[in-house]
Amino acid sequence: MNLREALIGKIPPNQLANLPKSFDIIGDIAILDIPSELLRWSKWIVKTILETHPRLQTILVKTGERSGPHRLRTFEVIYGGTTETTHIEYGYRLFMDVATVYFSPREGEERQRVASAVKKKEQVLLLFAGVGPYAIAIAKKQPKVKIVAVEINPHGFYYLCQNAMLNKVDKQVTPILGDAKHVLAEQKHHGKYHRVIMPLPKEGHLFLEDAIRSLRHRGWVHFYTVERESTSFAGAKRTLKDACKKAGYKLVAVTVRKVLPYGPRQWKVCLDAQVEKKVHKRKKVVRKKAVKKAIRRKRVRKTWVARRKPHRKPVQKKMRKRLTKRRPVRKRYVSKRVVKRKPTKRRKR
Numbered sequence: 248m249n250l251r252e253a254l255i256g257k258i259p260p261n262q263l264a265n266l267p268k269s270f271d272i273i274g275d276i277a278i279l280d281i282p283s284e285l286l287r288w289s290k291w292i293v294k295t296i297l298e299t300h301p302r303l304q305t306i307l308v309k310t311g312e313r314s315g316p317h318r319l320r321t322f323e324v325i326y327g328g329t330t331e332t333t334h335i336e337y338g339y340r341l342f343m344d345v346a347t348v349y350f351s352p353r354e355g356e357e358r359q360r361v362a363s364a365v366k367k368k369e370q371v372l373l374l375f376a377g378v379g380p381y382a383i384a385i386a387k388k389q390p391k392v393k394i395v396a397v398e399i400n401p402h403g404f405y406y407l408c409q410n411a412m413l414n415k416v417d418k419q420v421t422p423i424l425g426d427a428k429h430v431l432a433e434q435k436h437h438g439k440y441h442r443v444i445m446p447l448p449k450e451g452h453l454f455l456e457d458a459i460r461s462l463r464h465r466g467w468v469h470f471y472t473v474e475r476e477s478t479s480f481a482g483a484k485r486t487l488k489d490a491c492k493k494a495g496y497k498l499v500a501v502t503v504r505k506v507l508p509y510g511p512r513q514w515k516v517c518l519d520a521q522v523e524k525k526v527h528k529r530k531k532v533v534r535k536k537a538v539k540k541a542i543r544r545k546r547v548r549k550t551w552v553a554r555r556k557p558h559r560k561p562v563q564k565k566m567r568k569r570l571t572k573r574r575p576v577r578k579r580y581v582s583k584r585v586v587k588r589k590p591t592k593r594r595k596r
């Protein structure tokens with residue numbers, strides 16, 4: 248039975264239509280997305296929810312959209328009080344304060360998908376790390392992978408460090424507190440990573456070019472953005488292609504995956520793109536040119552030899568003839584001694 252069905256008879260039927268069928272649960276905190284008019288029936292709502300989820304410590308109601316650089320939203324507490332909790336996702340624990348950090352429990356599957364794509368011993372750059380769900384999912388799946396996780400929110404950074412230790416992956420995860428823009432500008436991050444993950448759908452494109460520069464000769468970008476369905480995600484692909492071009496990389500392959508609905512006919516999508524440095528392509532061209540040059544030189548040599556051969560042969564033959572003609576004939580030594588032969592006896596007949 249969903250929440251709407253459970254509240255039939257407790258809330259007027261005209262108000263029930265505004266009530267969502269489900270809600271998010273982060274650890275032992277429930278987060279409802281209900282209109283402010285329904286707050287009048289909050290006691291009934293709390294009672295009904297606790298009947299099915301007795302372990303909940305806090306029930307919050309969203310009172311605004313996510314905003315600001317930390318992507319936070321405001322809540323109204325309708326039950327309990329604490330906003331700090333530990334959420335369990337695919338076996339790992341995420342400790343956080345939902346009032347001071349961003350976290351969405353709906354993206355667990357997506358995090359698993361990206362984590363599964365990471366290969367052994369890769370160096371991963373995770374921008375916009377939050378409390379570290381991507382970092383921990385990857386580190387748990389691939390124990391030899393090293394992850395650099397960047398987060399601007401000091402609260403988020405605190406929980407990221409805590410979670411790395413809580414899940415015993417603190418040797419694999421290097422958290423950095425700061426603006427991704429500044430981190431990407433540092434020379435030491437250029438051309439270093441096999442993979443860069445960018446889970447900031449609204450403003451991620453502003454960091455895309457620099458993020459691509461942080462990749463090695465060949466690398467992967469997981470770029471999250473918001474797109475209208477009607478455009479068949481062509482805009483997102485163009486953004487990625489332009490950023491690659493500016494960064495001096497070539498877009499080798501790209502697939503678009505719908506992650507979650509973001510609004511009416513809008514989707515949060517993930518572009519999984521394989522990119523390759525253009526410099527190497529130029530090198531290849533140079534190599535090709537060099538090869539071509541060598542071939543041309545060889546051909547020239549061959550033709551030169553071929554041209555010389557027929558000239559040489561007749562010349563040599565003629566020369567030989569001439570030489571044989573002019574060569575003085577050697578006088579044969581003729582002995583002056585006359586050897587008298589013994590007369591042979593004739594046979595008598």
Ligand SMILES: C[S@@+](CC[C@H](N)C(=O)[O-])C[C@H]1O[C@@H](n2cnc3c(N)ncnc32)[C@H](O)[C@@H]1O
Pocket residue numbers: 316317318348349350351354374375376377378379380381397398399400403425426427428446447448
């Ligand atoms: C959409 S949340 C994603 C958080 C996390 N990856 C997750 O899936 O739960 C974006 C995060 O990026 C952080 N952020 C926003 N702008 C940033 C910037 N310029 N540099 C580093 N982090 C930033 C926010 O504080 C927020 O925690």
